[in-house]
Amino acid sequence: MAQSTVEQLDDVTIRFAGDSGDGMQLTGTQFTHTSAIFGNDISTLPDFPAEIRAPQGTLYGVSSFQLHFGSSEINTPGDAFDVLVAMNAAALKVNLSGLRSGGMVIANAEGFNRKNLRLAGYENNPLEDSTLENYKVFVVDVSRLTARALADSGLSSKEVERTKNFFALGMLYWLYGRPLEPTIRWTAEKFAKAPEIADANVLALKAGWNYGETTEIFHVRYEVEPAKLAPGRYRNISGNLALAFGIVAAGRQSGLDVFLGSYPITPASDILHFLARLKHFGVKTFQAEDEIAAVTSAIGAAFGGALAVTSTSGPGLSLKSEAIGLAVMTELPLIVIDVQRAGPSTGMPTKVEQADLFQALYGRNSEAPVIVLAPATPAECFDIAIEAARLAVRTRTPVFILSDNYVANGTEPWLLPDIETLPQIDPDFAKPGEDFAPYKRDPQTLARPWALPGTPGLEHRIGGLEKEDVSGNVSYDPLNHEKMVRLRAEKIDRLAEELPELKVEGDQDGDVLLVGWGSSYGAIREAMLRQRRIGRRVGHAHLRTLNPLPRNLGDLLQKFDHVIVPELNDGQLVNILRSKYLTPALRLTKIQGLPFREQEIEQKVNEVLSGESHDDKQESAVQSERMNGHE
């Protein structure tokens, strides 16, 4: 038996990388699940190729799964990773730059044969030359060891080969002291119909564990204590699944049947897939002939009294623009989910970006305001979906949910809510016999009545032509038009009065306020926490509502010497803040199809506080403008 020492760690980041066919997503998910049950806090990030079946061994066929787990709060999937599991040479080549210096490479020897080296573009075997001299390298002949462990299984060599990821998983379980039981249980369920495959996977898993236990290759084992999560029941959840669940919950809370009109598009399709499986909740999903039919069918369903939803990604949203204007004009409740991806045009469909903010806010002809919400984390998508439904129904206005690739596919532990505590949503339909006019507004919310076809006496016509106030008749009257434009905006602006104020995390005043939105929450929060640990007075304000903006935002911006706005775009929110609050907020932009690393944010804070920040022209322009304005 190997004599290994045990080292305690607060947190660890692992990246499993291999060929698309190597089962890296499954391996990562299993490690995540087991660590969650063990009690760690976790954040994950899958990264898979856009090609459905990329050729084996190639660089563009590499699929990876990164997870970050720890004994205290985990906010991001991790910047640089501590461990890279490379099942082949291409996986090493693609991912090595993300491994921290001194980190660990666990390589599958078979994946570095001559063919694999050639496909990855290595002239020499990097496991043997100086490529990896800054890292701890462990070469394990996973394929051969797995084959030996399963010699008596009676399975074909191809089937045996497919269990090698479980051998690797077993090794990692040993290395980090994880229990095997959760994966063994999962395997039995998953392969209930093929017990021989289940047995083979368990054998491979145990063989991997035993390999760690009996050989002397690893000298150190690591322990990562459970985190102190709030008590309760948890599951891991991705943003797309949480959105689907939230939509179903909103249907229940409103007493409305859910209608989803959608057209397949990466990375939003899973929402359609998930909801299509939930028909027993009365959910009707309609895969339309195109994006336009997807949204217009939803508008038709809303007219009929459904909780109407359409889901898409950036380019699809562009196609829906005109119809969303129709929903604004006809003042019908509609939820529009945009899982943003890198653009413009087709862009990089599997990569993250937050560049649809302007499109959501302004991407329609004329003045067509909508409510815009953005979830910060995967689990938060559940609450955001319910809130979107509540606001759509309350104001009879389209509500956008700006998710993104990172929130949609990333996962985190979710403290399961008790459904009895969810808010009620009252559709407040117009009643037969009531004093009715199609555009007679509720004095408080300014919402118009939602009068359902089938209700006797409320027959009326609506449409995209401008309406006369109250009567809803077609009107070209100049003053009426101006009034209606302002009413449609006012309806949304008024919400700010009843929505909660924005709370700043960290310091409430001081050196730097980091203002963010959407999925960069984790990286910004982590940067804020670390800066405070070194004595900086830093706050973090994260917007979940981008229209209307929280009523106290203007005041918050004044409480800090500097405001930095990190965004995965070319500076959209920062522009809004500058123009609305005339504040010299600083840009921190990244447009690489990748999420922020927390270090990038810390670095910006450091630069700003040391006076080294290289203000671009715009920033100095805004600053001098502001100074002039103050004089």
Next chain:
Amino acid sequence: MNDILAQAAAAPSNGEVKYTLKDFKSDQDVRWCPGCGDYAILAQMQKIMPDLGIPREKVVFISGIGCSSRFPYYMDTYGFHSIHGRAPALATGLKIARPDLSVWVITGDGDGLSIGGNHLIHLMRRNVDLNVLLFNNEIYGLTKGQYSPTSAAGLVTKSTPLGSLDQPFNPLSLVLGAEATFVARTMDRDLPHLNSTLRRAAEHRGTSFIEIYQNCIVFNDGVFEEFTDKSTRPDTSLYLDHGRPMLYGANKEKGIRLNGLKAESISLENGQNSIDDVTVFDEGDRAMAFVLSRMDSAPGLPRAFGVLLQEERPRYEDQLNDQVEEARRRKGNGDLQALLDSGDVWEVGSDAANS
């Protein structure tokens, strides 16, 4: 389910309310050009409505953009004047959400076949129970006279000063190819035929498609005159009647014989043919309907009017409802808490210790 929604969506109790034509006229002034064919279509629609036995509040008219798309404003029912070309998609969503409603789609040759062509063909194959009235005037009226996808090739318009280069669509052939289950053609100038065709469409369960020749008096006056004018109509128009030989001419002295896949006109007066030589029309025969639709571009043959095809096929919204019911039978009514708790759930104790 919400109470008001449940009441609105309940099946109507039959025959309680008796309507007259006036009940379907809205208080809005009709704004089409004087002499426009749209007036006749509106009048016939208002005329048949009381007889359909459908409560007024269950009727919805949905349109896109164009002259014809003003139609919903003039019907005192529920109505939705949507955006260009999208009425079929909007109506599909409404009908899926509310199968209890009688939904009518009003569109034109530009709206339905150009900008909205994709929605139209997909509606046909899905067979959602909607009635589509395509007002064909072979021109863009509302935008003041550009050629449309049904305009004859070579037509000189503002946007085609040297003549249009487009081969026009044959709307009937198009929807027959798109798996429509009810395909008909009628005209604004033959009121009884228009009336009976609308009724047939209302009766059909599934998507009903009617092409209506509609005269645009301002931009394309008289384009259908040879088919609609009483003096020439007998020789240019073939009125179809299921189970009857296909006869036309002032004295029904001519007939259509299908010779394989070819339609030919035969005379019953030259002593060579008898009525037995004339093909009997079968409205359940898609191939025959297609051949008859192709007579439009065959010189010397009449145009077919009436119901070219009627066939029963399951409706989209019924099948979707069946799936919902089936899912409920198998899995029980959805239980939200159970759904959230599904998957791999673990417990964190109050001491936050390893469970």
